[in-house]
Amino acid sequence: MLVLKGKSVNTGITIGPLALFHRNTISTAERKIEDVAAEIDRFQAAREAAIRQLQALYEKALAKVGEEQAAVFEVHQMMLEDDDYIDSIVGQIEEKQCNAEAAVENTAQQFATMFREMDDAYMQARAADVLDISRRVEQELCGGQGIDFSKYDEVIIAADDLAPSETMQLDTDKILGFITSGGSANSHTAILARTLGIAAIVNTGTQLHQDVDGLLAIVDGTTGTVYINPDAETLARMQQAQKEEKDRRKRLELVRGLPSATKDGKAVEIFANIGNPDNLPQVLANDAEGIGLFRSEFLYLGRTDYPTEEEQFEAYKKTVQALPGKKVVIRTLDIGADKKVDYFNLAEEENPALGMRAIRICLTRPELFKTQLRALCRASAFGKIAVMFPMIISVKEIRRAKELLQEVRQDLDRRRIAYDKDMEIGIMIETPAAAIMSDDLAKEVDFFSIGSNDLTQYTLAIDRQQTQLDSFFDAHHPAVLRLIGQTIANGHQAGIWVGICGELGADLSLTETFLRMGVDELSVSPQSVLPLRDTVRSLDLSK
Structure with missing residues (x-):
């Protein structure tokens, strides 16, 4: 039996035959040409x-x-x-x-x-x-003869790495899973696999060869472990774990439609994070109670010019109309850092994660910001929108953002265009500065949403996309949890609600911790909604 350890992309257990991924040989040897x-x-x-x-x-x-x-x-x-x-x-x-x-x-x-x-x-x-x-x-x-993707049926694929284009050309409905010796849990391919629900382990560090082709393999997404040619004891143990996982998924259907509350009555709202309106079917299918993070930058990516006010308005309107009566928290533009957009013409930076991004762009380009704010306000007439400003670190920034929002509202009033005058205004708590200053910031807004991904990155001074530092990166670091607890306490002291919209919100090992801190809302990927509700309903905070 060969045991490999890597980074898990999806939880769950899959068992099946291993198939090495074969790419066609391409000759790129240099030769002289005449014409x-x-x-x-x-x-x-x-x-x-x-x-x-x-x-x-x-x-x-x-x-x-x-x-x-x-x-x-x-x-x-x-x-x-x-x-x-x-x-x-x-x-x-x-x-x-x-x-x-x-x-x-x-x-x-x-x-x-x-x-x-x-x-x-x-x-x-x-x-x-x-x-x-x-x-x-x-x-x-070389003739256009590509990979024969049709032969990968009901198998676990093993490769050095898979390009996003290769992942999409596979019949993902027939693939049991994949393992790669390289790659990252944050790569495009890993994100595609996560979105498609394919069991995957990446970055095992071990290149597999022909001798394992066709052998039985087990992918344990819970622990990031791969077993190749497992012994009888391991196979029996993992088959039992797989059965328990299937039973757990059946049990999750029983909490559909039920309140997200502990046994002793502590209620929490469980919302979904989405990247665009195309994700709405997943939100509805997984019974989310609203949207806690709508990433508006999808409107700016993959194009050559700024989206118009009308384009933005239609996208926001479509989203809130699909979720009547449910809250939709829309984060304003968060371009910069790892999200590059050429037509923004941002200067090259030594460290983009600490540079011109998110609210800093919006406040230095107010007309760009006001275009988005007008679209958001107009869409608020059609549903329950809340607006959220990212990367806030000071009271001054909040007040300036609110001033621009007020200018937009006054313009809409003059033009007699309807909007929700009671639309909630919130900010993301993503830096130690914001968490430490959260008592002052809370006086300016209606809610906080803690972005645990960036908060962890900036607190630990570790780039979360730098895989070589994985052994140092600890999302459960006491400093991060203290900042989260402090933020929740300060928010409640000022009478506002506080949510968590980063990956820690879906970390079931921390659910009880967050509920005891008093968190009001947890926003997670759509597929994490029901497991989180099931965990919440299993807890008794009175004990």
Whole structure:
């Protein structure tokens, strides 16, 4: 029996035969060519074919996982249209009089090396993207015979890593799971797997070979463990655990529609986090009581210019109308840090996570901010919207944001356009500064929502996307929990409600801790709603 440990992408247990992922061999060996112009035309034709393929993948992903996750394929198309990338390949064909395959491969490796050497974790992750798009072009140059994805049926796939395009081309309804020796739990592929509900373990650090192809494998997403060719005792134990997991899922259906309250009567609202209106069916299917974090930046990503007020208004209106009577907390623009948008023309920064992002952009570009605020106010006439400002660190910032909101309201009043005059205003608590100052900040708003992901990152001074630091990263660190407890206490002291919308909200080992702190709302991914409600209903805080 071979036991591997990695990073779990999804909880749950799956058992089935292992299938090594085979990519077709592509020859990129350099050779001299006679007709330079014809070779450049051959490259351009392959590049355009690759762009068409990526557009088809985008449309498939859009229908299956929504706009936020599909955006990676728009990014890949943009990379294939990048002038620096194209000029490098064309330049090599001209200067070296070499074949297009070699020029593409050389450029891919140069760009990938450049990305890997950058300090920013987001940019480091782009190395995999440039290699993925380049392989697609090379495949087209070599005849277009791609991977036979149809043969992966009812198997657990083992690979060095899977590109997002490879994940989407698999028939995900037939794949039992996958394990990769590399990759990250925050990669595009991992996020796609999580969204699609595929059992997956990444970054095991062990490259598997032909001798394990076809062997029985177990993926334990609860512990991040993979068992290959398990002994009888391990197989029996994991089969029992899998049965218990299935029974647990059946039990979750019994809490559908029931109050999210402990045995001794402590009630908490369980909301969902979503990235765009395409996620609404998941919110409804998982019986969320509202939306605690609607990430509005999906409107700005994957395009070449700013969204109009009307585009934003329609998206917000569609969301609240789909959830009549339920609260929808919409976070204003949170671009920057790991979310790059070229047309914003933001200056290059040594450390983007500590730079121009979120509310800082909005307050320095007030007309951009007011366009979004007008759309939000107008949509509030059609449902229960609450607006939430991200990355707040001072009272001054809140007051300035509220001033801009008031200017928008006055303009709507003059134009006799309806909006909810009682719309709640809140802020995210994402930095130690905000948590420490939460007693003063609470006097300015109607609610707090604690963004535990960034709060943990900034408290521990560890980039949460930097996998080499995983052994140092502790989301349960006492300092983080103290800041959360302090924020809840200060919020209640001022008479406002306090929620948690980061990943810790779905951490069932902390549910009782948060309820004892007095948290009023927990906002989690849609699939985490019922497990969280089940846990809440099992607790008795009087003991």
